[in-house]
Amino acid sequence: MSAEPGRAATSVCSDGCCAAVDDGKRAVLTRRVRGLVAATIAYNVVEAVVALSAGAVASSTALLGFGLDSIIEVASAAAVAWQFSGADPRARERTALKVIAVSFFALAAYVTVESGRALFGGDTADHSTVGIVLAAVSLVVMPFLSTAQRRAGRALGSASAVADSKQTLLCTYLSGVLLVGLLLNSLFGWYWADPVVGLVIAAVAVKEGRDAWRGRHCC
Template sequence: MKKASKISSPAKTGRTQHLMRGRRLEYFTLGWNMVEAAVAIGAGVLAGSIALIGFGVDSLIESFSGAILLWRLASPAHDESREQVARRLVGVSLFLLAAYVCFEAIKSLVAGDQPEASIVGILLAAVSLIVMPLLARAKRRVAAAITSQALVADSRQTDICAYLSAILLGGLVLNALFGWWWADPVAALIMVPIIAREGFEAWQGEECEECH
């Protein structure tokens, strides 16, 4: 029994370390997205940009996802019931994100709103486009170590945030340079089915290679 305890101890220690790293990543996600939301919504209101405001709301949903994962990672053991609830809540947040992006994109196209150029928005989108893929990759590494589908789902949502950053950046730059106000809502509509699919996969708890 003592020998088994010695063998299992390093594994438990390793899992604890991965859980701590996962929590740090989620704390960073929360902090980043709260700042990002404040800057994006503020800049969006000043410029009259629905895309920027929508991006800020996306950041708030990301914060919700991060809070869910912090709750999930509070358990040192692999709790299947906690994992399932966390995974489905992440799925719901993705569905909400898809619905919001779709609504705002259509609203922008129908209204023909022409926002002013936003240098702050362009800089924010550019920085987010760099940070989000790195954050998503780090989350997937931890998810593989602790076999957490919920964390994988959250990393996918972080990937989506990077995609939306690219869309936002393209839309803001095209609007600033050429006055093509319609560019980002059209691109956002293209992203909607991708976001919805990821939400469905998170809800269903589909297995992925990173989890094994």
Template sequence: MTAVTLTADRRRGLQRRIRWIVTATIAYNVLEAVVAITAGSIASSGALIAFGLDSTIEVLSAAAVAWQFTRRDPERWEKPTLRVIAIAFFALAVYVIATSLLALIGRVEAEHSTLGIIVTAMSVVIMPFLSLAERRTGRELGSATAVADSKQTLICTCLSAAVLAGLLLNSLLGWWWADAVAGLVIAGFAVREGIEAWRGDACATSVGMILEGDDHGI
């Protein structure tokens, strides 16, 4: 598509939309973290506890983007914000790898957790919509940080699905190792996205170049 310059009003509208999206993401992830860690502690589920802690990483990433778009010149803060998001990806990967390996080596078997299944299922439904909204807005605005943060949200959605599958397989079939193996796969994707964010490759367009769509709202 042809790159065009956004009007000042459209740019401000997109920046305002991103602030609303990341605010919603932060609020949901704070609630998700509290519920998941509580449910994980009750059920002795390392996967659920890890999932709750992962939500705090998502809060950090979203907060970094929210902070950027409160600045007078958001584009100026693209690179440092991308670095924060990249570090969040790497931290997520390290934690998931460590907890997954410990679960496999120690043959950790968690108890059934209805609350855990509910919160992970809700995340699988809710988070893709937040990710899609932020990615579309970020691409139109030409913001690599918003696109990178949307990928962080999508990775967390995949992790939610993996934890949910693990909880269900453990409860229904006794496959205690399922969520640990799935976690290792998700960690690989997190490392890849972290590298892209660190290099500044998270957005297909250069900062300051805007995708065509000036007259079309989302």
């Protein structure tokens, strides 16, 4: 890519992720990533508080797990926020990717344990209107945040931003699973629907965690 007159073009290369971005565009994209990460953190903090509170009231393992997933998502987004708070975000990319990878593994471990508990001897959860509304709202909000951050990360050539967008996308899947599970439990008493799909999502989380650890989340 040729740079505009008077404006330097810098090649971004991190773990095989390369793009030529001029300084002006880089500044715009960096601010965009920071804003999206801040929005993700803020939303997930609220989501965690609501889910954990509703889960305790309804004795819902699924809702409690969803709330803890929100905390893990905050950790992942915070790693990207830390990376882009420095003068040279590229120098911090590898560390940020490691943190994101660990957050994927933590999510997979927790979902697996809680899905197992729900399938084999877990208490049957009560109906939770708050949980159903929360899952429905997250199912709308999370895809927007994930798509916007992934596009900005790809344009900037940031593997960590792309990896974190996939963490947010997994939260979208969990929102859908939670919504279906809560509805099936409320309407038909099918308590097993949520944990079965949760195990599938845990397997996907492990794969994404390996990719982040190896730096494969790229453009």
